[in-house]
Amino acid sequence: MGVHIQMLGTGSAFAKAFNNNNALVTVEGQTLLIDCGITAPKALHEIGKNFGDLAAVLITHIHGDHVGGLEELAFQMKFIYQRKPVLFVADTLVEPLWENTLKGGLQQNESRSLNDYFEVRPLRVGIPAEVLPGLQIELIRTPHIPGKSSYSLLMNGFFFYSADMAFDDSLLESLVNERGVRTIFHDCQLQPPGAVHACLPELLTLPDFIQERVYLMHYGDDQPRFEGHTGLMRFVEQHKIYDFSL
Numbered sequence: 001m002g003v004h005i006q007m008l009g010t011g012s013a014f015a016k017a018f019n020n021n022n023a024l025v026t027v028e029g030q031t032l033l034i035d036c037g038i039t040a041p042k043a044l045h046e047i048g049k050n051f052g053d054l055a056a057v058l059i060t061h062i063h064g065d066h067v068g069g070l071e072e073l074a075f076q077m078k079f080i081y082q083r084k085p086v087l088f089v090a091d092t093l094v095e096p097l098w099e100n101t102l103k104g105g106l107q108q109n110e111s112r113s114l115n116d117y118f119e120v121r122p123l124r125v126g127i128p129a130e131v132l133p134g135l136q137i138e139l140i141r142t143p144h145i146p147g148k149s150s151y152s153l154l155m156n157g158f159f160f161y162s163a164d165m166a167f168d169d170s171l172l173e174s175l176v177n178e179r180g181v182r183t184i185f186h187d188c189q190l191q192p193p194g195a196v197h198a199c200l201p202e203l204l205t206l207p208d209f210i211q212e213r214v215y216l217m218h219y220g221d222d223q224p225r226f227e228g229h230t231g232l233m234r235f236v237e238q239h240k241i242y243d244f245s246l
Ligand SMILES: O=c1ccn([C@@H]2O[C@H](COP(=O)(O)O)[C@@H](O)[C@H]2O)c(=O)[nH]1
Pocket: 012, 013, 063, 064, 065, 145, 164, 195, 196, 197
């Protein structure tokens, strides 16, 4: 079965040379958008796509580079494409996503909740859900900002997508050794200290058998200086289509 991932952007929250770290995962002709940051509407346009091409959107956590484009997505789907988009989001984030992020812009007349704009499909940690035919996603709660819920994704049991997380080598080792993860897309802050992201010096301490599975994303504009200095790990390239078929 063909599973493709294409990053709309590979940049950190403040990057300007790269779009926000948002991904398109396509299986059997259906596409899931993972995170919809501030740059997502323009980034889709750059590759000749639009919100009408998406089957669903999934949100990993509430930061502007991951949710800042959702208001435009909601309005475009309502007024241009005239259908409710499917929204996968952790059950713990359903209320804060509306109350703390979207309500200010989206609330009007009869439209007063997340359900008025989206077909909301809450996800529960540890319970894999079929988000598209042929694509299962399991949420793993991972450390990012203290006091803020944030989730990484395990896709079809073998592809780990960190979204935003602090360094957690024991999680990565157990995913590879116990769960058979073959490919890891990991956020990477190039300059230490990492604090809320894994930083490159931390990721370079991973054993070779993990590094060879790792692709680095969510990096700053200084990324070109680090080419050739990432051990066995490689950078994910913005817009390149990666094939992770079974
Ligand atoms: O400790 C921190 C670090 C960063 N932030 C802010 O969060 C957003 C999103 O940043 P990500 O690096 O993509 O998570 C950005 O505005 C940072 O300044 C924070 O609140 N606390």
